[in-house]
Every structure is written in C-alpha cells, then in structure tokens.
Amino acid sequence: MEEQAIVIALVGVLGIGAQWIAWRTGWPAIVLMLAAGFLAGPVFGIFDPEHAFGDLLEPMVAIGVALILFEGGLSLDLRELRHAGAGVVRLATLGVLLGWAFGSFAGFWIAGLNWPVAVLFGGILVVTGPTVVIPLLRQSSIQTRPASILKWEAIVNDPTGALCAVIAYEYFRKLNEFPDATIFEVVPPLIIAAVVAGLIGYAAAKVIAWAFPRGVIPEYLKVPVLLTTVIAVFVASNQIEHEAGLLAVTVMGIALANMNVSSLRSIHPFKQNIAVILVSGIFILLASSLKVEDMAYFNWRFGLFLAALLFVVRPATILISLAFSSVPWNERLFLAWIAPRGIVLVAISGLFALRLAELGYADGNVLIGLSFAVVVVTIVAHGFTIDLVAKWLKVKGVSRPGLLIVGSTPWTIALAEQLHKLKTPVLVVDPSWQRLSATRQKGLPFYHGEILNEATEHNLDLGPFQVLVAATENEAYNALVCNEFAYEIGRDAVYQLGEAVGQDDHRKLPDSLRGRALFESGFGVEDVNQRQADGWIFRQTKLSDEFKFADAQEKLPESTHMLLLLRESGTMRFFTHASRPEPRAGDIIISFSPPQKITAEQAAAKNAEKRGPKAQPA
Structure with missing residues (x-):
C-alpha cells in the first residue's frame, strides 16, 4: 500500500514536472516525460509500476487511454471538416489500409518479424495518437487546415488501429485452430461488434445530452456522472469485443461535442486538467515499466525499420492517400513528415505481445521494446523538427503573440493601431458593424460577430x-x-x-x-x-x-x-x-x-523654422 502511494506521488511529480519544464523551455513535453519515466524506471530503478500495481496496471492504463480519447473526441467539431474534411476522410479510410499494408511489409521484409506479428504490428502502427499530436500542435503554431487534419487523424485512427490489430489477432488465432479459416470468417463479426460499440457510445451521448440541460443531474454531479459513464461504456463495449471500447468512447465524445449541450462548457476546464494529468501519468508509467531485456532484441534491422517508418511508410501513405486532393503540396509534405506515436501504440502492443506469445509466436515479445523505440524515435524526430519543417514548408501560423481586443471604441482602435505598426498580430472584435466602421477605415484586422x-x-x-x-x-x-x-x-x-x-x-x-x-x-x-x-x-x-x-x-x-x-x-x-x-x-x-x-519659446522657435533663416544685414 505504501509503495503504491509513493509510486503514484512520484509519477505525478515527474509527469507534471516534465510538463512545466516543457512550458518553460519550449521543448516537446512528451520527450521530457519519456525521458523522466525511462530514468526513473530501467535506468535508476527508483520504482517499478508492474511490481507496485501488479495486474491493476493494465486496466489502469486502458481506462486512462479511454478517458483521453473521449476528451479528444469532445474537441472535434464536425464544422472543422469544411476546411479539412476531404483530407480527414481519405486518411481515415484509404490511409489506414495503405499504412497497414506498408507497415506490415516493412515489419516482415526489413525488421524480420514473423508474418503474423508483422501484420498485427502494422495495424497498430496506423495510430498516431492525440496524446502526442495535440501537445505538439499546442506548442507549435500550425495553420488551421493541416493542424485540423493531424488532430482528426490522431483521434479517429486510434480506435481504428486498435481494431486493425484485433482483426489480425483474431484471424491468426482462428488460423491456429482451423488451418482452412479465411479472413471473411473473421472480419464480419468484428465489424458488427465495432458497429454495436459505436452505437453504444452514441446512445450514451444522447442520454447525457438529454439529461444535463433538463436538470436531471445536479451541477455538482455532472462531471462524476460523465466520467463514470465513459468508463462504463468502455468496459461494456470491451465485453463485446477486445478494444471495441476505444471506438465507443471516441464516438461518444465526438457525438456529444456536436449536440450543442451548453452544460458541457462548464466542465471544459476539468476535462482539460484531467487530460493533462492522465497523459503525464500514463507516459511516466509506461516508460518506467520498460525492461532492459526488452531492448536486447534490437539489431541493425530494427534500425532500418525505424528509418523506413519515418522516410518511406508515412510519406508513401500520405502522398498516395491525398493524391489529386484539394490539400496543397506543402501541406501534404508536412503531413507526410509529422506522425508521432504515443500511448495507444505502446498499450496495445504490450497487450498483444502477451497474446501472441500464448499462440506460440516468439517474436511477440519483441513488440514491447520495438513499440517503445517507435514512440521515442518518432516523438524526438517530429517533436524537435515540427517548427523547422513548418517554416520551411510555409505552414507555420502566426508565431508572434497576438492581442485580441473586444470592443471597437476610439481608445481600442488607437491601441490596435499602435500595436499593428509594431508588427504585433491584433484583431478587433465587435458585434456592431457601425462601431467597426472606424476600425475598417484604419485598415485594421477585425471580426464582425459576438x-x-x-x-x-x-x-x-x-x-x-x-x-x-x-x-x-x-x-x-x-x-x-x-x-x-x-x-x-x-x-x-x-x-x-x-x-x-x-x-x-x-x-x-x-x-x-x-x-x-x-x-x-x-x-x-x-x-x-x-x-x-x-x-x-x-x-x-x-x-x-x-x-x-x-x-x-x-x-x-x-x-x-x-x-x-x-x-x-x-x-x-x-x-x-x-x-x-x-x-x-x-x-x-x-x-x-x-x-x-x-511653451511660448518652443512655439516661437517652430514658427521661425517655418519662415526660414533671416536675411543677414549688408
């Protein structure tokens, strides 16, 4: 009991401490959290989460990931798809299939994994993850469309990648029992399970959207009821099919975000805080639970695999998926480079590594160390280069801090004009077109609306x-x-x-x-x-x-x-x-x-300057 309390306290200190250092230094927070966990676990042996929590560690991480995906879903408004819809749809359909295929071939031909292990790992590699993408976007000012595409891809493809891994695992498990089994005997039941899980998530969102505005739930119970509902939906959907819960909570979050539930605005600060705590805690737990022996499998082929993942698999997936789309080339190239992996990849890899070992695939144990290597390499590579690549490809948003002024008055217009001259981004917002007339005449940026x-x-x-x-x-x-x-x-x-x-x-x-x-x-x-x-x-x-x-x-x-x-x-x-x-x-x-x-003397001097020099006497 005491050991568990100490581990929880240390995880909180290391996670939030890494976030604070990232805020102060501008370094990617995910890199610092991984480093803190790795140093606390396998390097110095300060604590071992598996020893402290035992069998509880896996469900703790799973529920944490579910809450993070739900919180990410709450941030997805369907109106964003007006700008990024075509790109998101392509990456969530064709991009998933291409990424799965390319990742599987790279795992088999380059990393030397067994074919079943390579196919399963290729499905997991489809994920990018909101736990890493959203903090990167928060720290780097990226233009609206590429930022929206990355955010949507990260949240939508997380449960999709988990389902790809489930499909691969169920197929190879069935193949072990019945050598003549076909993929068509496995996929339809899984698709039905995914649809049912999605419907459960949507139904839960409808119930919340009906109950909250009508006062059925008192204000002080809204957050506890919401969190409990998310966990219940996740657990219930997982009873139907493994990892279907991730899809259910994602659907629930997206549905709830687009039902115009005004009561949810009051819980936004809490959900943001809980997301920061969960991301910090889970990254520290997973990084500190890594074993030195998990890294013993590494060889030069794994190094080539990581390079192929960065420079071949991701670029090929993006460029083929977005071919002939309305997304400009500079944004396509940016998306082709940015694909950091995070919590879901490590969590799902760890789960299926044990299951593959039970089926007799020795390479299953390799997935734990390899998944951490993918996370570390992609986070470091993309986290430290996102600003540089964004500037090079001209997708960088406004990096200089801007001032938002609410109210168009003579005083605010004068202030906006002064800062505008100093190259500070400024925007005057007012619901009155008449009051904005002076702002418009000065040529200042404005927004007409409430x-x-x-x-x-x-x-x-x-x-x-x-x-x-x-x-x-x-x-x-x-x-x-x-x-x-x-x-x-x-x-x-x-x-x-x-x-x-x-x-x-x-x-x-x-x-x-x-x-x-x-x-x-x-x-x-x-x-x-x-x-x-x-x-x-x-x-x-x-x-x-x-x-x-x-x-x-x-x-x-x-x-x-x-x-x-x-x-x-x-x-x-x-x-x-x-x-x-x-x-x-x-x-x-x-x-x-x-x-x-x-003064009178200053006025006389100015008048003399205007008249010019006096004529000298002869």
Missing part, C-alpha cells in the same frame, strides 16, 4: 492570440468575456479596464469574475474615453542600455500612464493595478499620455 457566440470559436481562429483585452462600454460584459476566456487563454492573460471611479462597493463586481485591471491607476472605461477626447495619445518608447526606464519616464509628459511593454520576442507584459513588469533593454514601452505642452 465573441461569446459558440459559432465564433469555429469561424474564427483564436490560436494566434495569447492575450485578450475586453474594453467595451459595458464593464459587466467585459468581465463576462474575461471570465469566459480565462480558462482557454489563462487568467493572467485576460485584461479589462478598471471599475468606474466612485462606484458604490455593493455594485462592484468581485475580482474573481473580472480580468486583470489595466493601468496601475486602474483607469475605468469613462476615464480613458474622457482622456481620449481631451487629446491623450499612445506613445512608444524603446529602451536600451543607455536609455533606461527611468529616462523614459522623465522624457514623457507628466501624468503619463504606462500600459504595457513589448519584448523583442513579441511577448506583451501589462502594467496593472496589482503588478508591474520589469522593463529591460530592448523593450518597447507603450504609454497613454496627455498631449505635449508647448
């Missing part, structure tokens, strides 16, 4: 914007926008103007509902509007080793208020009522200040 409308997140790519400023005339609405986007962008990256001066305390909104208040003085909407009308303007001042922040403050007019500083990397740091960023050389300070007062 930012809180659910359709907006599908019609508008919010990926490039890491900071939000809500500055409409309505303070309560600004707080609502900040509170809504705090979970997606981050509580420290949503800002609004301060409370109106003199407002009664009982009418003020709680700080927990508001965004960070802009300006150290906490200017309200009326304050900035009045100053804007009085001629106040935004000014930019660049700092250097010789010209420091104190020098800038002396040069600027009195009553100037600092708004933000812009780092050379494009990162924005705002001056707020609660905190002040530390200015340094290379930063650009954006300030809001009154018009410069001109």
Whole structure:
C-alpha cells in the first residue's frame, strides 16, 4: 500500500514536472516525460509500476487511454471538416489500409518479424495518437487546415488501429485452430461488434445530452456522472469485443461535442486538467515499466525499420492517400513528415505481445521494446523538427503573440493601431458593424460577430492570440468575456479596464469574475474615453542600455500612464493595478499620455523654422 502511494506521488511529480519544464523551455513535453519515466524506471530503478500495481496496471492504463480519447473526441467539431474534411476522410479510410499494408511489409521484409506479428504490428502502427499530436500542435503554431487534419487523424485512427490489430489477432488465432479459416470468417463479426460499440457510445451521448440541460443531474454531479459513464461504456463495449471500447468512447465524445449541450462548457476546464494529468501519468508509467531485456532484441534491422517508418511508410501513405486532393503540396509534405506515436501504440502492443506469445509466436515479445523505440524515435524526430519543417514548408501560423481586443471604441482602435505598426498580430472584435466602421477605415484586422457566440470559436481562429483585452462600454460584459476566456487563454492573460471611479462597493463586481485591471491607476472605461477626447495619445518608447526606464519616464509628459511593454520576442507584459513588469533593454514601452505642452519659446522657435533663416544685414 505504501509503495503504491509513493509510486503514484512520484509519477505525478515527474509527469507534471516534465510538463512545466516543457512550458518553460519550449521543448516537446512528451520527450521530457519519456525521458523522466525511462530514468526513473530501467535506468535508476527508483520504482517499478508492474511490481507496485501488479495486474491493476493494465486496466489502469486502458481506462486512462479511454478517458483521453473521449476528451479528444469532445474537441472535434464536425464544422472543422469544411476546411479539412476531404483530407480527414481519405486518411481515415484509404490511409489506414495503405499504412497497414506498408507497415506490415516493412515489419516482415526489413525488421524480420514473423508474418503474423508483422501484420498485427502494422495495424497498430496506423495510430498516431492525440496524446502526442495535440501537445505538439499546442506548442507549435500550425495553420488551421493541416493542424485540423493531424488532430482528426490522431483521434479517429486510434480506435481504428486498435481494431486493425484485433482483426489480425483474431484471424491468426482462428488460423491456429482451423488451418482452412479465411479472413471473411473473421472480419464480419468484428465489424458488427465495432458497429454495436459505436452505437453504444452514441446512445450514451444522447442520454447525457438529454439529461444535463433538463436538470436531471445536479451541477455538482455532472462531471462524476460523465466520467463514470465513459468508463462504463468502455468496459461494456470491451465485453463485446477486445478494444471495441476505444471506438465507443471516441464516438461518444465526438457525438456529444456536436449536440450543442451548453452544460458541457462548464466542465471544459476539468476535462482539460484531467487530460493533462492522465497523459503525464500514463507516459511516466509506461516508460518506467520498460525492461532492459526488452531492448536486447534490437539489431541493425530494427534500425532500418525505424528509418523506413519515418522516410518511406508515412510519406508513401500520405502522398498516395491525398493524391489529386484539394490539400496543397506543402501541406501534404508536412503531413507526410509529422506522425508521432504515443500511448495507444505502446498499450496495445504490450497487450498483444502477451497474446501472441500464448499462440506460440516468439517474436511477440519483441513488440514491447520495438513499440517503445517507435514512440521515442518518432516523438524526438517530429517533436524537435515540427517548427523547422513548418517554416520551411510555409505552414507555420502566426508565431508572434497576438492581442485580441473586444470592443471597437476610439481608445481600442488607437491601441490596435499602435500595436499593428509594431508588427504585433491584433484583431478587433465587435458585434456592431457601425462601431467597426472606424476600425475598417484604419485598415485594421477585425471580426464582425459576438465573441461569446459558440459559432465564433469555429469561424474564427483564436490560436494566434495569447492575450485578450475586453474594453467595451459595458464593464459587466467585459468581465463576462474575461471570465469566459480565462480558462482557454489563462487568467493572467485576460485584461479589462478598471471599475468606474466612485462606484458604490455593493455594485462592484468581485475580482474573481473580472480580468486583470489595466493601468496601475486602474483607469475605468469613462476615464480613458474622457482622456481620449481631451487629446491623450499612445506613445512608444524603446529602451536600451543607455536609455533606461527611468529616462523614459522623465522624457514623457507628466501624468503619463504606462500600459504595457513589448519584448523583442513579441511577448506583451501589462502594467496593472496589482503588478508591474520589469522593463529591460530592448523593450518597447507603450504609454497613454496627455498631449505635449508647448511653451511660448518652443512655439516661437517652430514658427521661425517655418519662415526660414533671416536675411543677414549688408
């Protein structure tokens, strides 16, 4: 009991610690988690998950994978298929068959595996996995269409690859019992089982979609009921056929995501948190359970197999599947390179390795070490090169942090204009076409629509914007926008103007509902509007080793208020009522200040300049 508690604590520390280091350094989180697990397990022997959990390890990992796939399904909106539909359908059908065939031939001819083992492993290799693809996409800014194709392929092909492995295993198992058995005796029952599992997942989604909005389930029980339902669907479907549960929970997630259940919005933060914990924990558990003897099977043929997987199997699968499609060539080449494998590959390989050994196939034991090798090689190769390849093929999205401004007012337009000149991506959002007229006249990027409308997140790519400023005339609405986007962008990256001066305390909104208040003085909407009308303007001042922040403050007019500083990397740091960023050389300070007062002597000097030099007396 004590050993299990210690292992659970260590897995949490290593997994979340690796995620934090990845956030700080920009390295692929999956690589760090694999390294942490490998060091804690086979290298230093700090803990052994199989010894600690015994027979419970496999169902723990299986349920964790099911929850991850369900969470991934919840992120798939069918409206995304308008841009990526043709590519997704091809990769989920023709791409699966081609990847299975090419992977099987590579396993047999290059790796030297027995034909049954090669065919089964080729089916598993179809998966790419949301546990690795989605973190990579989150860390790298990729254009919308290739990112959507990769995300859909990862989530849809995970259960498909598992079913391919089941088909191969059942066929060879039946062949052992009945040498005259054909593939047609195996496939139809499995397809029927998959259809039934999918229907179970869809029915569960319908029940949830009916019960949640009608108050059948109280708010505090919605998350527990949802998680319990997912696990029940997974277990029940697996009773019909092995690994059919993965298909069922994926269908359930996709169906639920497209039933417009407003109650699900409140559980999004929780499901994202549980997904991060599960991904971290499962990767640490699987990497630390790897045995040194599993690597003893490796030889030069396995090295060639890994190279073939990277440079032949995946590119051939993508290029043939997307031939004559509307997907541009640069995006096809990008998709042909990015195919990291993850948890599902290792989990399913470990399961079938034991079953193949029971059938008498000695090469079955090789699958555990080989699957880890595939995961490590693909994650390292693709994780460290995704940005470079994306730039080279021109599929990189906006990498400089952008600012999303909600509300088109004279003050926000002036701010947007200032940042636009500094090459910072900026977007002004407002539901009023009339209020947007001044934004359009300035040539600034804009979006006409309600930012809180659910359709907006599908019609508008919010990926490039890491900071939000809500500055409409309505303070309560600004707080609502900040509170809504705090979970997606981050509580420290949503800002609004301060409370109106003199407002009664009982009418003020709680700080927990508001965004960070802009300006150290906490200017309200009326304050900035009045100053804007009085001629106040935004000014930019660049700092250097010789010209420091104190020098800038002396040069600027009195009553100037600092708004933000812009780092050379494009990162924005705002001056707020609660905190002040530390200015340094290379930063650009954006300030809001009154018009410069001109003395009588300065005015006379300017007039003299306009008249030109005086004539010299003879």
